[in-house]
Amino acid sequence: MTTALVWFRRDLRLHDNEALSTAAAADRLLPVSVVDPREYGERPYGGEESFRFEKTGAHRARFRCESLSDLRASLRERDSDLVVRDGRPEEVLPALARMVDADLVSLHTWPTPEESAVESAVKTRLREAGVEVRRKWGHTLYHINDLPTPYTDVSDTYTSFRKSVERDANVRAQVETPSLPPLPESFADVETGTVPTPADLIGERAPDPDERGVLPFEGGESAALDRVESYIWEADRLREYKETRNGMLGEGYSSKFSPWLNEGCLSPRYVHDEVRRYEDLRVANDSTYWLLFELVWRDFFQFQAAKHGGTMFSRPGIRERHDIEWREDDAAFERWAAGETGIPFVDANVRELNTTGFVSNRGRQNVASFLANNLRLDWRRGAAYFETQLVDYDPCSNYGNWAYIAGVGNDSRDRYFNVVKQARKYDPEAAYVTHWLPELDPLPPEYAHEPWTLSREEQVEYGVELGVDYPEPMVDLERSYEKLR
CATH class of the missing domain: 1.25.40.80 (Serine Threonine Protein Phosphatase 5, Tetratricopeptide repeat)
Structure with a gap:
């Protein structure tokens, strides 16, 4: 009689799940998810101390907790269960394998350095214990x-x-959703654990979905x-x-x-x-x-x-660009991250990101271009901020797109966005800008996108005073574009 563990990572589903299907071929099955503390809290970027950031913010923490709850409910509907453990997978999984006398552990693999390092440690410890490891790409x-x-x-x-x-x-x-074998005979001795809350993971309660957001994004x-x-x-x-x-x-x-x-x-x-x-x-x-x-x-x-590999996440990127002089300016970065740059199209998108964990693809490109090209701040710091905030964060897409915009990734051209032109094209009535920046609502669209062009008399007329109701722009956009042409 064979017993298998399936290790759920970022594959929290039953449909088209080859790791689950592989493990379900055993006589007994124990589904497991491990809450790795290294994915939460403040961490140095890439192991360096050049800057530190929160690995996982409130929006994704909420989404993940909801996804785990949904997965557990689905497994229980099929007379199975989900064991949830806090700790490092390379320590938790071998211990659980011993408890239920498992013959194999099935898992999905990912190509990124941090995920690969954890997986390698898990494989080593399991094989030392005589447990077979089967990896799937899914x-x-x-x-x-x-x-x-x-x-x-x-x-x-x-x-x-x-x-x-x-x-x-x-x-x-697609891989068919399998019938699940019974839990191991020793399952009664295994504590299933509780699905964590966002407060358990990040030390704070996740905010309720904001009614201004595009979707509540329920996990699962x-x-x-x-x-x-x-x-x-x-x-x-x-x-x-x-x-x-x-x-x-x-x-x-x-x-x-x-x-x-x-x-x-x-x-x-x-x-x-x-x-x-x-x-x-x-x-x-x-x-x-x-x-x-x-x-x-x-x-x-x-x-x-x-x-x-890791080159994709380095400052020079896969193009090995050592010719760009990236600036370090904490005050400028904090204004960008707060949505207080004085450039409405940038600020509206950042405020949506901070409030909801989501922002459109068009918005992401413009926000990234402003930080990396107009401000010339280290693009990795912006990408790391997105890593914290995004409900849909994926390391490959996030850092790949940021590197692309910053000119160090998959584009042989130096690429930048004219933020005002983009705003006028994709938000011609300034409906999006005023949705997230209600302080600019009194302005006609042309001024809502460029409030710095208001005369003193017009500021009084519309009741929007720059530097009081809305910030002065932190950079002269046209001059910053000249350096990029």
Whole structure:
């Protein structure tokens, strides 16, 4: 009789879960999740002391706790359970394996340095104890073994990568949700533990969802599947995805699947199959293609991390850019992080991020470009701030996109955004800006995006005094662009 442990990491779902399916082939099964203290609290970036940041903020802590609760409920509905333990996985998992006399531990693997280091320590300790370890790859659309080239040779350019996988690779079929074997006979001696609260993880209560946010983002596989059903089928939003994906306000302008994808509550292959089903039953157009296009972008950064390792997270990036003079300015960074730069389009997006844990893709690009290009502050510090705040944080996508904008990543060009032009294009009536900066609501759209152009008389007329009601801009945008051209 064989006994298996399945170690749930950022794969908190039952559907399309190969690690779970592998473990469920045993006669007895013990599902386990480990709350690793290294993922919470203040940490030095990359082990350095150049700056410190909070690894996980309140929004993602809440989402993770809800996801664990949902997973436990789903397992219990199937006469199984979820053991939750605090501690380092390399210590917790061997101890549990001994308690239930486990023969193997099944898990999903990730390509990033911190996750790989933990996994390596777990493998070493388990194998020393005579326990077999089976690793599975299960968080991307395309499987790493199905790429047209070895992952070490994938193109550093997205377009080349996309064309190669679209031409020469196939998306695997989903793994069926297995029937679960009974718990180990010694399960009665195992304390299941309690699902933590955000206060347990980060020392503070998570705020209630703000009514101004685009979605409350409830964690868990159940909520993930509900969101897919709502967005694709009930609201029929998929047919217009490409036209609306650059929106800024409302729950329907984009899919917003990312929090569930990145916490592993939702499989990208499930999304892929739902899109294909929609194309068969309703319509196939540029929008249906574009949602899959975005999933391939997500894959691209995963395989970039597998290829480049820690270099992707270094200040010079994969392009080894040592020619950029990055500034250290704590006061400037704090103004940016507080949404007090005096540039409304930047401030509105940062305040949405701080309040809800989410911000649109268009907003992320502009906020990142302002910090990295206009202010020339160390891009990694901005990326680390996003790591803290984002409810949908993923290390590969987050740092890959930041490096891309900062000119040290997957783009041979120096890329920057003209923030005011972007604001006028994507928020022409300043509805988004005034939604998050109500102090600018009295202003016409042209002034709401550039309040520093108000004369003294106009400030009195509209009742918005710069430096009192809203900050003076911390940088002359036009002069800062001159250095980038």
